[in-house]
Amino acid sequence: MALMTKLKHVDLLADGSLRYRRRIPLVAQEAVGKKVFQQRLQSKEGADLIKEYAEIESLYEQMVAQRLVRARKEALWGNTPRETFKAAKVSSESVWEGVRGLDRDDPEDRHLVAASLKDEGVKKLILNPNKTEPKPTLKDALKLYRKERVKDDAAMETRITRVWSEVEEAIGDLPLDELKRENARKVRDHMISVEKYGGGNRSAATVKRMLNVVKAVVSFGLVEFDLGDKTNPFIGLKVDDQGDREDTKRLPLPDDLTERLRASLRGDLAHIMTILDETGARVGEIVGLEGADLFLDHETPYIHIRPNTTRRLKTDSSNRMVPLTDAAQKSFKAALKEAETGGPIWPQYSRPRGSDSASAALMKNLRKLTKDRKFTIHSLRHRFKDRCRDVGMPKNIQDQLLGHSSVDVGERVYGSPEAKLRLAAQWIEKLT
Structure with a gap:
């Protein structure tokens, strides 16, 4: 049981079995429906215990992440004051259509009608029919953007x-026509201050994308709300990237x-880390693979990194065929034993932000070995x-393997994918 004492969140029960027990973060407790997550382990020692522990740890992190996203969505996509007003307006008109013998212009008659209603919003409009519609807010803009785009x-x-939850944390839900540069700076500064998923400080590039x-x-x-004469205060907002070039540069x-x-x-x-090291691919590109993207029986074993039901791709050039080393093939074969035929190879990461979860789990192990922020899982890329440089691989082959856009039109346009795959495989062999 010496190993058990080194596993966080694991305790020994009276009957001699082990239990994983971990408190759920306060912000997620309501969404999950309980305060503590716990599960008995079937294994008691050795490699089986380590494997089961890692699976339960991943299950916990996945559950909490999913519930947080759901809770944020429910809070974010609820009715805005403007939408609530419009709905109440329609209801108040329906109420008057069903009233006979009373005058809506008579204050006493309005009070009589309002007294029979339960909906406070409708009641207020009955009592004050000249109440003006609330101004469109940031949330109104977001909901319309969601619908149209x-x-x-x-x-x-x-x-x-995820982005908008931080906007609301920083400045709340302001009317669009009252937005100022000061509000934009508050949003920027808040985004910079939030620790990134998996630990550490966000890069300026991440904040800029948000x-x-x-x-x-x-x-x-x-x-869309006819406020075109109002300047967008987020245009031209600067984000200092000096630290990215030196202090946080990945090695x-x-x-x-x-x-x-x-x-x-x-x-x-372990399989995912080996494949990342042997292909140079991004975490999301690998954990988002499905069985249909894997071609182990091909003359040149390879993976086809392409959009699928699990995830999209970062750029058009990210769509590519990557030949596999023997080590990568071995890891894929081991992973496929647990996956459904044709489905996601790693179903626990086949979800929104699943790649973040995988990256965070890998980073957790890396941080036990080094605290140097210049080393991350992306450092494998x-x-x-x-x-590739060390073996003299031509730049166009490097670009092809890493999914970088090539400036050479001939390389981008001419030649069959199979021929490019065979040539890339010849260079991959030099890496092993």
Whole structure:
């Protein structure tokens, strides 16, 4: 039981079995419906215990993350004051249509009608029919943007939900025509201060991407609500990126640290880490793979990184075929034993922000080995780039493998995917 004492959130029960018990964050307790998550472990020692512990830990983090997203969506997409007013207006008109013998212009008759109503919003409009419609707010702009631009894109909806929850934390829900530069700066500063998923400080690039979402929504709202003469205060808002260029610049993961990380991982995380190291792909590109994207029986075994039912891609150039080393093939074969045929290879990460969860789990292990913020899981991608350079791989092949856009029109337009795959495989063999 010595190993058990080293596993966080695990205690020994009276009957000798082990239990994973962990308090649910206060902000997620209401959404989850309980204060504590607990589950008995079937294993008691060795590799089986480590594997089961990792699976339960992942289950806990996935459950909390999903419930938080759901709670944020429910809070964010509720009715705005303007929508509530409009609904009450329609209801009040219906009420008067059903009233006979009373005059809506007579204050006493209005009080008689209002006294029979339960809906406070409708009651207020009956008593004060000249009440003006509330101004359109940031949330009104967001909801219209969602309807017109986001539509059924679940991934984008999750992204703007996360961004907008921070907007509301910073400045609340302000009328569009009252937005000032000061409000925009507060949103920016709040986003910079929030710790990123998995720990550490956000990069300026991440904050800029989040602010671009806010800027797009505000611009859309100003036009759609006929406030075009109002300047969008998020336009031209600066984000200092000096720290990104020096203090937070990612470095390739060194060989010794890579091997120590590999040795510390078990199960799916170990397979994912090996595949990241052997392909140079992004975390989301790998954990979002489905069985139909994997071609182990092909003459040149490869994965096809492409949009699927699990996730989209970052750029058009990210759509690519990547040949697999023997180590990567071995990891995929091990992972496929647990996956449904043709479905997601890692179903626990086949969800909105699933890649964030996988990245956070990997980062948790990496941070036990190094506190240097220049080393992250993305450093495996930088490491792969260095390995490609070290064997003299042509830049166009590097771009092809990493999903970078090539400036060479001939490389982008001409030649079959199969021929490019075979050539890339020849260079991949030099890396092993």
